[in-house]
Amino acid sequence: MSARTSHVFHRNARLQPPIAVKGDGCYIVDADGKRYLDGSGGAAVSCLGHSHPKVIEAIKxxxxxxxxxxxxxxxxxxxxxxxxxxxxxxxxxxxxxYFVSGGSEAVEAALKMARQFYIEIGQPSRHKIIARRQSYHGNTLGALAVGGNAARRAQFQPMLMEATHIAPCFSYREKRVDETEEEYGRRAADELETAIQQAGPETVAAFICEPVVGATAGAVPPAPGYLKRIREICDRHGVLLIFDEVMCGMGRTGHMFACDEDGVAPDLMTVAKGLGAGYQPIGAVLVDTRIFEAIRDGSGFFQHGHTYMGHPAACAAGLAVQEVIRDDNLLENVNRQGAALRRALEARFGNNANVGDIRGRGLFMAIELVADRSTKETFDPARQLHAVIKREAMERGLIVYPMGGTIDGRHGDHVLVAPPFIVDQSHITELVEKLGDAVDAALAA
Ligand code: PLP
Structure with missing residues (x-):
């Protein structure tokens, strides 16, 4: 089938992707029988691979x-x-x-819940949302408005709602050489203090961020102490803290929730992707008791909802996924294989003049590509290096999740790798070998 004969409106309107016909553990098989190692779980989704019998049985x-x-x-x-x-x-x-069907829906629900909370407690002036640049919170218009991916937002300006964006916490790109990691984390967090003061604390409902940034910047963990300080600033000004763990949550970083590693709890947390592991579409907002009680004891009704929320088959899938992760001790494997993945990436790319950074947590890792390692200059976006890497990897039977740098040049093309939690050493070896070949071919092109 070609892009001309297919009636599907594929996102890339010029391309007809191969047709996936079978899942086999960490592999996907297409209609021609070609096998692909899923080195990124799609977009950090398929944490149990593609054929887990317990999940399939639970859905049935x-x-x-x-x-x-x-x-x-x-x-x-x-x-x-x-x-x-x-x-x-x-x-x-x-x-x-609060259950929904995916990540963007979870973000929309969390934003509305934050706003309704303040209405319920008699502070309706608190309606503004502060977010960060180089972040992604989904493609629906509310989620897009808080997202900080300049390229995705560009053609949809003006947004339906405006949000304020502060700098991300991104050591490789933003830390000064005269700062320690802790000092930098403090400086980055203090941007939130300034933004709240400028907006007027009595007008701000919530601050939203990804504890470990996913798609937009590539597995960027926070500096030590950053999230703790963010929590303190939010508390001082009565601003709700929303962690978007749609990509980094549900075990991906080696902890059940990414923020567990930093010892910080938000007021609202969005999860999706790994929650259903791709077996069913499902997302959720985890809600602090205080917010639930304000709505229960106030109007009694959250003014929001979707037809398929709490879908029984999706929840059965989510429950089975979580049981497998617990019963098979998979977080331990995420930590063990995550360490192996880091070592393998460092061995393969550590001396590559065009790999500026290797970063991440658990089985949530990325390499960032740069034209010049010493200046960290990015490749010309017109070269579409990320797209070439993706194509080269697919040709070699490997799925990874490369993304272009931001159009403001604040970071380079990166490749996200986020394999299923069930990987073993042979998968890690195959992944890094094929990725190495794909990157070499893309850089030579
Ligand atoms: N939030 C984050 C952090 C994400 O990474 C994503 C998707 O990549 C979303 C929200 C949106 O999720 P969905 O694509 O399921 O709507």
């Missing part, structure tokens, strides 16, 4: 029992159980779970 069982019941009238068993599981695993006071 749920479909046999009841496939759908509108949440306006019914709850369902997998939704109740999954909420309990998440609330028990979550940090701080995140005790209630």
């Amino acid at each position: 069982r749920q479909l046999d029992a009841i496939p759908y019941g509108h949440t306006g009238a019914f709850s369902n068993e997998p939704m109740e159980k999954l909420a309990t599981h998440l609330a028990q695993a979550a940090p701080g006071g995140l005790d209630k779970v």
Whole structure:
């Protein structure tokens, strides 16, 4: 089938992607029988690979029992159980779970929940959202407005709503040589203090950030102490803290939630991707008790909702995924294989003059490509290096998740690798070998 004969409106309107017909552990097989190692779980989604029998069985069982019941009238068993599981695993006071069907929906719900919270407690002037540059929170218009990916936003200006953007916490790009990591983290966090003061604290509802930045900048962890200081600043000004863990959460970094490593709990947390591991579309907002109680004891009704929220088959998938991660001790494997992945990336790319940074946590790693390592100058965006790497990798039977640098030149093309939690050493070796060949070919092109 070609792009001309297909009736599907593919996102890349000029390309017909291969047709995936079978999942086999960490591999996807296409209609021609070609096998691809899934080195990024798609977009950091498929954390159990593509054929886990326990998850598939759980979905089938749920479909046999009841496939759908509108949440306006019914709850369902997998939704109740999954909420309990998440609330028990979550940090701080995140005790209630609001289910949706994906990451952008989770972000939209969290933003509206933050605003409604302030209405319920009699502070309706708090409606502004502060976010960060070089972030991604989804493609729906609200999520796009808080997102800080200049390229994605550019053609949709003016946004439906305006958000203020502060600098990300991005040591490789923004730390000065005369600063320690801690000093830099403090300086980056203090931008939030300034932004809140400038906006007027009584007008700010929430600050949203990805604890470890995913797609837009490539597995960028926060500097030590950064998130703690962010938490303090939010508390001082009564601003809600939203962590968007759609990509970095649900075990990807080696902790159940990325923020666990930093010992900081938000007021609202969005999760998706790894929650259903791609077996079903599902996302969720984990909500602090205080916010839930304000709505319950106030109007009693969250003014939001979607037809498929809490879908029984999606929740059954999510529950089975979480049970497999717990029962098979997969976080331990994420940490073990994450360390192996880091070592392999450092061995393969450490001396590459065009690889400026190798970073990440757990099985959430990236390399950033630069034209000049000493100046950190980026490649010309017109070269579309990330797209060439993706193509070269696919030709070699490897799926990775490369992304272009920001159009303001604040970081270079990067390649995100986020393989399934079930990988072993042979997958890591194959991944890094094929990625190395693909990067070499793209740089030579
Ligand atoms: N938030 C983050 C941090 C993401 O990485 C993504 C997707 O990549 C989203 C939100 C949007 O999720 P979805 O594509 O499921 O709408």
